[in-house]
Amino acid sequence: MTHHVTVGLDGSAESSAAARWAAREALLRGVPLEIVHVEEWLEHPPLPVSTTEITRRWADALLEETAQELRAAHPGLEVTTSRLGGLPSEALARAAGSSSVLVIGSRGLGSVAGFVVGSVASATIAEARQPVVLVRASTDTSTDGAVIAGVDVRRPCDKLLAFAFDEASRRGSRLHVVHGWKPPPILSYAPALHPDALQEMSHGTATALDDMVKPWSDKFPTVEVVCSTPIGQAAVHVLDASHDAALVVVGRRIRTSAFGTHIGPVAHAVMHHCAAPVAVVAHD
Known part of the structure; x- marks a missing residue:
């Protein structure tokens, strides 16, 4: 079986x-x-x-x-x-x-x-x-509520998105895909460049998330998808979005070291502080 x-x-x-x-x-x-x-x-x-x-x-x-x-x-x-x-x-x-x-x-x-x-x-x-x-x-145990997926646009997240879209599709739920990010420290030292640079980076980040999600939206056309790219700690924004969620999905990179396996800071924080069920998806 x-x-x-x-x-x-x-x-x-x-x-x-x-x-x-x-x-x-x-x-x-x-x-x-x-x-x-x-x-x-x-x-x-x-x-x-x-x-x-x-x-x-x-x-x-x-x-x-x-x-x-x-x-x-x-x-x-x-x-x-x-x-x-x-x-x-x-x-x-x-x-x-x-x-x-x-x-x-x-x-x-x-x-x-x-x-x-x-x-x-x-x-x-x-x-x-x-x-x-x-x-x-x-x-x-009800299936009501949105499915929340925390992703990182800098790394492949196909396994995580496949799982999240599938879960949202089966539940008939909305899928909220979240990518939290931080501007580079240099912006703190160049206030004059801050507005234009930050706006450009925000637009680029949102576009990268849309591009990452689009193939899965095409594969699951009935799933309503909301993407957000707030500035700040990724785990905090995933947790903020998780209130009344049916399921929260986060990723764990498959890697080992001399000191054992590594779960990752975002997955670790969500696992410890999220009240909703949390799915941890291993991926490369």
Whole structure:
């Protein structure tokens, strides 16, 4: 089964919300839903370690009860369950590899503290090549609201835009594409040049965003698209646009270093502070 939605379940309120959101996503896509639970054990431990039978029974009961609840709420939705072994982030990333999208829960600490993404969620996003959606416990599973996409006109964003347009099309939602940018520091030291130069740069940035979006608008002609290029920090403007959004889409460049993978500052900030579901799309 290569075309399905996968959701990670761990018994938390956040993962339960993720399961409900994933069920709606599977219905929108017309594909089955797979619910997975990862036993938090090393696949090849240095010492013999076994998960207790009680824990396994609890996991199996959790999977089956959640599957029955979702089948009852969405008659006709095909739901399967799997219990996986290994490190959670690695097991979830592997599960994402055969999925259209992986959905996982993340906890929040309120509007002041923001959206706190746990280590498992962060590590999964850093490893997964498929889109990963983070869902809070308070998430509304309705499809109402706009889809927000944060892009960078200086880099290719085809995978991100393909995902965002597809999501907006399936929901019948408006798509708001945002590119936040900063003028070069030299303008601060040349006030006389500031008005004309800034206007020209603003026009060039808006044109670059329109050019980036146009092929996807042509491919999805029914999607209403709004593009904006505000001056300032990109993450702040994406977050400002995300109020009452159905989904926020940001990108993560696929790159590794001696110190591991890198999510990127904009995706990192949106993941931690956005109240709406956040999809992180890996791209070159």
